[in-house]
Amino acid sequence: MRTGQSRFVRFMLVAGFAFLYLPIISMIIYSFNASRLVTVWDAAHSPTLAWYVELFSNDEILEAAQLSFRVAAISATGAVMLATLAAFALVRYRRFRARALFGLLVTAPMVLPEVITGLSLLLLFVALTQWIGWPAGRGATTITIAHVTFCLAYAVVVIQARLATVDRSLEEAAMDLGARPWKVFWVITLPLILPAIASAWMLSFILSWDDIVITSFVSGPGSTTLPQLVFSKVRLGVSPDINALATLLVGVVSVCVAIAGTVMMRTERRRARDAQIAMGAH
Amino acid sequence: MWNAIQAIRRRLTTQVGRKAVIGIPYGWLLIFFLVPFLIVLKISFSNVVLAMPPVEPILTWGRDQVLQIRVNLSNYTFVFGDRLYVAAFVNSLRVAAVSTLLALLIGYPMAYGIARAQGAWRNILFLLVSLPFFTSFLLRVYAWIGLLGRGGPVNAILMHLGLIQEPIQLLQTDFAVYLGMVYSYLPFMVLPLYSAIEKLDLTLLEAAADLGCRPSKAFFAVTLPLTREGILAGCLLVFIPAVGEYVIPALLGGPDTLMIGRVVWDEFFANRDWPVASALAIVLLLILSVFVLLLQKVQAGEEEPS
Numbered sequence: 001m002r003t004g005q006s007r008f009v010r011f012m013l014v015a016g017f018a019f020l021y022l023p024i025i026s027m028i029i030y031s032f033n034a035s036r037l038v039t040v041w042d043a044a045h046s047p048t049l050a051w052y053v054e055l056f057s058n059d060e061i062l063e064a065a066q067l068s069f070r071v072a073a074i075s076a077t078g079a080v081m082l083a084t085l086a087a088f089a090l091v092r093y094r095r096f097r098a099r100a101l102f103g104l105l106v107t108a109p110m111v112l113p114e115v116i117t118g119l120s121l122l123l124l125f126v127a128l129t130q131w132i133g134w135p136a137g138r139g140a141t142t143i144t145i146a147h148v149t150f151c152l153a154y155a156v157v158v159i160q161a162r163l164a165t166v167d168r169s170l171e172e173a174a175m176d177l178g179a180r181p182w183k184v185f186w187v188i189t190l191p192l193i194l195p196a197i198a199s200a201w202m203l204s205f206i207l208s209w210d211d212i213v214i215t216s217f218v219s220g221p222g223s224t225t226l227p228q229l230v231f232s233k234v235r236l237g238v239s240p241d242i243n244a245l246a247t248l249l250v251g252v253v254s255v256c257v258a259i260a261g262t263v264m265m266r267t268e269r270r271r272a273r274d275a276q277i278a279m280g281a282h
Numbered sequence: 283m284w285n286a287i288q289a290i291r292r293r294l295t296t297q298v299g300r301k302a303v304i305g306i307p308y309g310w311l312l313i314f315f316l317v318p319f320l321i322v323l324k325i326s327f328s329n330v331v332l333a334m335p336p337v338e339p340i341l342t343w344g345r346d347q348v349l350q351i352r353v354n355l356s357n358y359t360f361v362f363g364d365r366l367y368v369a370a371f372v373n374s375l376r377v378a379a380v381s382t383l384l385a386l387l388i389g390y391p392m393a394y395g396i397a398r399a400q401g402a403w404r405n406i407l408f409l410l411v412s413l414p415f416f417t418s419f420l421l422r423v424y425a426w427i428g429l430l431g432r433g434g435p436v437n438a439i440l441m442h443l444g445l446i447q448e449p450i451q452l453l454q455t456d457f458a459v460y461l462g463m464v465y466s467y468l469p470f471m472v473l474p475l476y477s478a479i480e481k482l483d484l485t486l487l488e489a490a491a492d493l494g495c496r497p498s499k500a501f502f503a504v505t506l507p508l509t510r511e512g513i514l515a516g517c518l519l520v521f522i523p524a525v526g527e528y529v530i531p532a533l534l535g536g537p538d539t540l541m542i543g544r545v546v547w548d549e550f551f552a553n554r555d556w557p558v559a560s561a562l563a564i565v566l567l568l569i570l571s572v573f574v575l576l577l578q579k580v581q582a583g584e585e586e587p588s
Contacts, residue, residue, distance in 0.1 A: 006497075009398070012391035013407070019388070020414060020468065023425035026435060030428060086307035096304055104578070105311040111519075111574050113526020115546045116563045120318035123560070127321050149314045152307070181299055203416070210418045213528050213543075217550075227420050234420075234533065238428045246421040253416045261409050 024250055031243035051244035058241070061229060068209050068226040071140060075147035076204035080197055082148065083155030090156070091163045110153040118217030121146045125218060138220030146218045147211060151204035158203060162196030163189075195264060202260065206253065319567075326357055326560035357561035367545065367562065371569070374542040377456075378524035381463035385471040385520050386513065388464065393475035393512075394505075397482075411472050423462050423533050430458055430534075454536035462530040467523065471516040478512020479505070511580055518577040522570055542566055 031052075034045035055061060086106055089096070096102075109117055125135055125142050135142055166189060174184045190197075212227040219225065233239050361367045396407040414422065429436050430452040437449040452458055482505065490500040506513075528543035535541070542562065549559040 009391050009395040012388070013395040016388055016392040016468070017407075017410060019465065020411075023422065023429055023465070024417065026429060027421070027425045082307045082310055085303050089304040089307065093300060093304060102304075102308055102311070105315055106307075107578070108574065109315060111522045111577065112570070113523065113528075113543055113566065115526055115528055115543045116322075116567055119546065119550060119559060119563050120322045121314065123321045123325060123556070124314065124318035145314060149310070152310070181296055206416050210420060212420050213547075227418070230420060230424070231529075234424045234427060238424075238431065242421075242424065243428070246418070246424070249421065250417050254413065257409070257413055257416055261405075265405065 024246075027243050028247045028250065031240070031247040033240065033243075036240060051241045052248075055241045055244050055248075060224075061226070061241075061245070064224050064226040064229040067140060067223060071144050071147060071225065072205045072208040075144050075151055075208040076201045078144070078148040079151035079155045079204045080159075080201045082152050083159050083200060084193075084197065086152070086156045087159040087163050090160055106156050107153055109150040110157070114150075114211075114213035115217075117150060118146070118214040121149070121214065122217040138218055139223035142218045142220070143215055143223065143225065146214050147204075147208040150211075150214060151207050154207060155200035155204050158200040159193060159196045162193045166192050195267065199260065199264075202256065322560045322563055325557055326564050327354060328557050329354065329356075357557045358565075360558060361561050361565060366540070370540040370542045370545045371565070373540045374525050374527075375569075377459060377463065377541060378521050378527075381460055381467065381524050382471075382517050382521045384460065384464045385468050386517060389468055389471035389475055389516065390513070392468075393472045394479055396472070397476050397479040408476065411469050411476070414469050419466060420529060423466060423530055426458065426462055426465070426534060427453065430461075453534065454539075456535070456539060458534035459531050459539055459541075462534045463524050463527065466530060467520040470519040470523075474515040474519060475509065475512045478509040478515075482508055511583060515577065515580050518573055518580065522573050522577065525570060526566060 030041075032047035032049070033041055034048045034050060035042035086102075090099075090103065090106070093099075121142075122138075125138060128134060129136070170188050170192075171184050174188050175181075179187065210227060211225075212231050215225050215228060216231075219228065230242055230245070234242055392411070396404060396411065399407055428434055431437070432449040432451070432453075434452075436452060437446070440446045441449070486504050486508070487500055490504050491497070495503065526543045527541065528547055531539045531541040531544050532547075535544075546559050546562045546566070549555050549562060
């Protein structure tokens, strides 16, 4: 049995990753291009940071970025808190009334087309305004509620997977020693699922930060998120300052993912070593 | 005695805790996910009026306190009677199906290569496939606008190779939509395939080789059938969101690229016809629910210990 990769598989790996990454790399390169015509490389004046300077002097973009950041941070926090509860319900309470419906409701926002989710949430907000006078208008609040709802699905998947692997005997031991359920959660379970909660938060933050379709339905005049601004700009064609923005975002995300990946790998390794030591001690 | 009281108290708090743990997220999802669908369903049965909201109520209190329900199916007959809407549904399903197939053909060898990579390479490649999940979907689609433009790199390379004499129209074509779909959804295909291939028992392939089976035959006789669930999950994860996709056809497609996500958007924002947009959403939902239930079944099967 050959252990190496066949030439075909190796070719597909290289080609596939080139396909995934060349567009992003080209965006990064063109962000340093002096020419306003994005596709023409102005060799005489490039590379330049002109588009980055323009980006940071554009109040509209800065304001939208600020709103997006705030919405994403609050939505991710809300989604993760609800998702932790939902994951507990799904993993620990195998039987409760309408569990099947609950499971469906939790995962459905992940696979449903965003136009449907966005449309339905907008109609809910309109109806709520009619019935109880809240929300008074559409803006940051309605965007946040919508984002919590669809981020929740992704966060549950991440946390649920982790929670299912937690050794219940640790919790039972704490219970036997007289700890209350709430305390067991804080002292035993939470630290064990913390890596999953952190990655769920990060994933939710990015999903919220990036969302355009649902946001367009539930936002109102005066609350424009960054993706909305970007979308309205790029519909008219390529715009060099968007290349600069993309480069910054890709850079930040890559650094975050690299850090998270390294930390996770290191904890995983330490856990494996600790487990080995513990086994050896017996 | 004291112990018994303690036990009862603990039992009670556990009960309350259990109710809260289930009830809070359940309540949120009922209010912000299930109820909205019922409202969409309701509005899909009503008429357009010039008001805000621009729909006629279907429940009204008539004289003598009689609750009148006016349900009309005209939006649905309109949707199914109009060639444009039907074509949009058919076209969306076709675009999604072809994109899914292309993603599978590209994604399977990739997933295979990652799952069989040695040591640290496997982690790095896995991270590289999941990284696009964390980068902006919108910006990744936008990157193709620059690449596919008339003066863009793709045209320049094709001309350099002598395949074309002058720049051709790549943007705002169906080709660009397929490209954008495969590009955006490829990671959704690779990840479930990866986990299916990784779980594969290698001794089975060794056994096949020992019995004189050629690698290509072993692939079709052993590997492919055993990763069937991963293939199904990956295909559904690409197909379902692709059917209702809005951003890709809006940015890369031409004005005549009919896709249902775009039609719903235009009905809602451009025509302000909420009932027809709702009826379209309900029909789309019914079509997709078949595939969503299938996906749930596949994923439930994976969770069960084999």
